Amino acid sequence: MSIALFFFAGKWAQKQINRFTGGAAQMAENVKALSELDQKYPFTPPENGEVNETRLRAYIAVCAQVKPVMEPYAGWLKEHEAAKGKEKGGWQDIKKAVTLSTEITAAMRKALEAEQMGPAEFRWIQNAMKKAASEGGAAGGQVSPNRALYEKYAGQLKANDLQQFGALPEVK
Template identity: 30%
Template sequence: MNKKWVIGGVLGVVGLVVVGLLGLVALGVWADRDMGGSGVDALMDSQALTQRFAELNTRYPFTPPPAGQGLKLDEARLEPYLAVREATLPAYDVLAKESVDFVQKHSAALDRRDSRTLLKAAGASLRMMGKAQAVLATNLDAQRMSPLEFQAITAVLYPPPPPAAPPTGAAEQAAVSLPSSPENLALLEQQLAAITPQLEDPKLTESERLQLEQRRAGLRKYITTLEQASGKDVKQANAPLLEKHRERIAKVANRTFDDLLVNPRPPGTARRPKR
């Protein structure tokens, strides 16, 4: 059994938490009973956690970099970030184990989409996620870090997979819409490099030499601007710090942890993964 599928399955299978919550509100005591007898409590706990995360953002304000610019890492903030992650992973491991146990116990009913089992899964997912999120909130508070800052650093250390290649015929449009893409920058660098041998031609007139030098200066300035827009300078500045803490960063890498606890999708967008 694919562990990652199971974790995502039990937390996404109900369509999920939102279906359970809407059912709880609409069906009252019946839904609460089928969610394990604690649906109302789980809903209230979830709302309290949402408020707690909002308060942490207020208590420990964080200003993200301007849109389109990367976050420059600070070792004084990277250390508490890694401490939060290390302290929260055991709670995630509990969440993972409980998810596996739940799916194994109720797999047949989940496959046939039994309504009572789906509501029970909604209640279970709220409880399991709530416990892990509460640990995350406690650890963030202990390190005086906001959820927003934690998300921002996560995006630098564990960036999402690159998007799929554009469909045939869209490459030119992508190059125009993303001038700071690595491919476009590489092309500009090639154009810049080609100017140097031209300037070494002794047959150049003063006018031609001046035009080439102006073109070279313009290309250099444009490339620098695009590199700044792409965050290349920030990535280069971050590189030594990432290398220094490489082993520790790798040890706490976990894509599913990020998807579920750091950057969860809005309720109702989850779908049960295909086998």
């Protein structure tokens, strides 16, 4: 009887390991595909540092597609980000992290491809809008072109802000 139990426990464990390694393999494939998008859609920041409005709308569309995938994990992400450096979690946390990373990188990959954007351009726009959000109006009421774009799209940028979830997938 105990041999049968041992056999079934071993089968169950093997199934869990296969599920985990399959998820890790899919995540690795998605990360590779993300880096390939930078080759497919090369990006060099403009010399004037100004975000193109059409590309900002594409950035917002990417965020809008990825946000619903991240929302179910919002609390879990914040909890584990806060626990950084502390011993916390176990096998279940590892499985959830792999699942989360796989789903988010797949969504990011699909959304970037749909908008013909690579991760480098996405990061650049994200950083430019973050900087523009922190700018105030210049003397005489003049604002930078990026600040003006930020003000025009502030509602959409805030509604689709992925950084509110804490950890973001690294899109290199």
